Amino acid sequence: MNDIAMPDPRAVLDGLERQATRYETPCGDGRMIWHLWARSGGTAPVVVLFHGGAGSWRHWVRNIPALVESYRVLVPDLPGLGESDYPPEETAESITRIVADGIDQIIGTDTSYDVVGFSFGATMSACVGALRGKRIRSVTIIGASGVAAAGATVQMEKVRHLEGEARRETHRINLNRLMIADPAKIDDLALVIQDWNTVRSRLKTPPISRGGAVLRALDAVVSPLNGIWGECDPPPDPHGAVRAAAMKARRPEADTRLIPGAGHWVAYEAADRVNKTLLEMLARTRPTGV
Numbered sequence: 191m192n193d194i195a196m197p198d199p200r201a202v203l204d205g206l207e208r209q210a211t212r213y214e215t216p217c218g219d220g221r222m223i224w225h226l227w228a229r230s231g232g233t234a235p236v237v238v239l240f241h242g243g244a245g246s247w248r249h250w251v252r253n254i255p256a257l258v259e260s261y262r263v264l265v266p267d268l269p270g271l272g273e274s275d276y277p278p279e280e281t282a283e284s285i286t287r288i289v290a291d292g293i294d295q296i297i298g299t300d301t302s303y304d305v306v307g308f309s310f311g312a313t314m315s316a317c318v319g320a321l322r323g324k325r326i327r328s329v330t331i332i333g334a335s336g337v338a339a340a341g342a343t344v345q346m347e348k349v350r351h352l353e354g355e356a357r358r359e360t361h362r363i364n365l366n367r368l369m370i371a372d373p374a375k376i377d378d379l380a381l382v383i384q385d386w387n388t389v390r391s392r393l394k395t396p397p398i399s400r401g402g403a404v405l406r407a408l409d410a411v412v413s414p415l416n417g418i419w420g421e422c423d424p425p426p427d428p429h430g431a432v433r434a435a436a437m438k439a440r441r442p443e444a445d446t447r448l449i450p451g452a453g454h455w456v457a458y459e460a461a462d463r464v465n466k467t468l469l470e471m472l473a474r475t476r477p478t479g480v
Contacts, residue, residue, distance in 0.1 A: 196377075196378065199378045199379040199381075199382040199383075200382060202251070202379060203248060203251065203379075203382070203383070203386075206251060206254065206255070207225065209227060210225035210226055210227045211225070211226045211228070212224070212225055213225075213226065213292075213295075213296050215288075215291070215292035215295045215296065216288070216291070216292070217269050217274055217275045217276075217277060217278075217288050217292075218269075218275065218276070218277055218278035218288070219275075219278070220274075220275025220276065221274065221275055222266060222267070222268075222269055222274045222275070222288060222289070222292050223266065223267045223272065223273040223274050224264060224265065224266045224267075224292065224296060225247055225264075225265050225266075226262060226263070226264045226265075226296065227254055227257075227258045227262070227263040227265075228258070228262040228263070229258055229259070232262060233480065234260060234261050234262045234480060235260075235261055235262065235302075235303070235304070235327075235476055235477055235480055236261065236262045236263075236264055236297055236301060236302075236303035236304070237257060237261045237262070237263055237264070237303065237304040237305075237306060237472060238264045238265070238266075238293060238303055238304070238305050238306070238315075238318075239253070239254075239257075239263065239264070239265045239306050239307070239308075239311070240265075240266070240268060240289075240305065240306070240307035240308065240310075240311030240312070240314040240315050240318075241265070241266075241267075241268065241271070241272075241308055241309075241310075241311050242308045242309030242310050242311055242333070242395075242454075242455070243271070243309055243310035243391075243393075243395030243396065243399065244271065244387055244388060244391035244395070245268075245271060245272070245308075245309075245310075245311075245387050245391075246267045246271060246272030246273070246383075246386065246387050246390065247265040247266065247267055247272065248272075248383045248386060248387065249308055249311075249383070249387075249455070249457070249458070250265055250308075250457065251379065251383065251458070252457065252458050252461035252465075253457050253461060253464065253465055253468070256461075256465040256469070257465070257468070257469070260469065260472075260476075261304075261472070262297075264293065264296065264297065264303075266289065266292065268285070268289065268310070268311065268314065268393075269285050269288055269289070269393065270391075270392045270393025271387075271390065271391055271392070271393055271395075272387070272390050273390065276392055276393065277393070280393065280394075280397075280398070281398070282313060282314075282317055282398050282401065282403035282407075283317070283403070285314070285317075285398075286314065286317040286318055286321055287321070289314060289318060290318050290321050290322055293318070302325050302326070302327050302477070303325075303326065303327060304326070304327045304328045304329075304330070304472055304475065305318050305319055305326055305328075305329055305330070306330040306331075306332065306468065307330070307331055307332065307334075308332045308333055308455070308457055309332070309333045309334065309335070309399070309454065310395040310396075310398065310399050311332075312331035312332060312333065312334035312336075312399075312404060313334070313336060313398060313399050313403050313404040313407070315329055315330065315331055316329055316331060316334075316403075316404045316407035316408050316411060317403060317404075317407045319407065319411040319413055320406075320407040320408075320410035320411050323412055323413075324412055324413070326411075326413045327413060327414075327475040327476075327477075328413050328414045328415070328416060328471065328472065328474070328475040329408075329411050329413050329414070329415050329416070330415075330416040330417070330418065330468065330471055330472075331404070331415075331416070331417050331418075331437075332417075332418045332419070332456065332457055332464070333418070333419055333420065333423055333454050333455070333456055333457075334399075334404055334417065334419075334433065334437075335399060335400065335424075335429075335433065336399045336400055336401075336402070336403070336404040336405065337404060337405065337408070337417075337433050337436045337437045337440070338429070338432050338433045338435075338436035338437075339436075340400055344367050344368045344424055345367070346364050346367065346368065347360045347363055347364055348360075349361060349364065349388060350388070350389075357385070358381055358385075361381050361384045361385055361388070362376050362381060364384070365380060365381070365384055365455075367424075368424050368453075368454055369384075369424070369453060369454050369455040369458075369459075370453050370454075370455055370458070370459045371420065371422040371423075371451060371452055371453030371459065372451065372452075372453075372459065375458075375459045380455075380458060405440070408437070408440065408441060409440075413475075414443075414445075414474065414475055415437075415441050415443070415444040415445070416444065416445045416446070416447075416471040417433075417434060417437045417444055417445070417446040417447070418446075418447050418448075418449065418456065418457075418464060418467060418468070419431070419433050419434050419446075419447075419448055419449070419456065420448075420449050420451075420452030420453045420454060420455075420456035420459065420460065421448050421449060421450050421451055421452060422451065422452060422453050423452070423453055423454045423456065424453060424454040430448055430449075431448060434446040434447075434448055445471060447467055449463050449464060449467075
């Protein structure tokens, strides 16, 4: 039997990026980079996706194609991460203003939109939701750690000094410890994304995520709230259920879901399940007639 050739990960990422329109907005004295995927003449509702810490838009590689069938999908590299420049202040409030103003510059100030955030991006989605109030159709947080008491810190291996196979295998170890519960789901694409993101990660996001900003924002959000966690987020402790329960206790009306067997980067590891769940959540606040 002939082996089936798997797509080259870089070709997959480059191909997806070429389908987007690139934007730049101010980030202090520098710039913030955005990508917008749109079909149907650009008339569909807008959903904004915020990636995790030490990440980039590439965290959403398995979700953008599913969402763009129904939405205009706007995804930044958050300040100090990916291709975006460092923010002038390392606070949730300062970064939120930069991000929210960037969205206004790209889609206008009258357009409503949904926000979805993963990990550190969950803090951003909640903060943007609180800042922009009723203009936000819904706020969805995925893998948010700051909604419950902090668990044990996951020990990560240093990788920047390594090269070749040693670097690749160390990325695999780190992905399994923090991001992906099932080692079999750590494929070449995940490794390429992890390496690209690691090289360009400058902003230290854990203090921002754990500093209470997400809870303050969730208390102020007036839009419908959704939450998604992997059951095993993060390995080795199954904190997902604890975090989902903490959000439900704080905001009883929130729709909270657990994805069985998945870890922190649940939108990658269990993309089909997350895409279906997310589209169901977003459909509840989708404008009529579009």
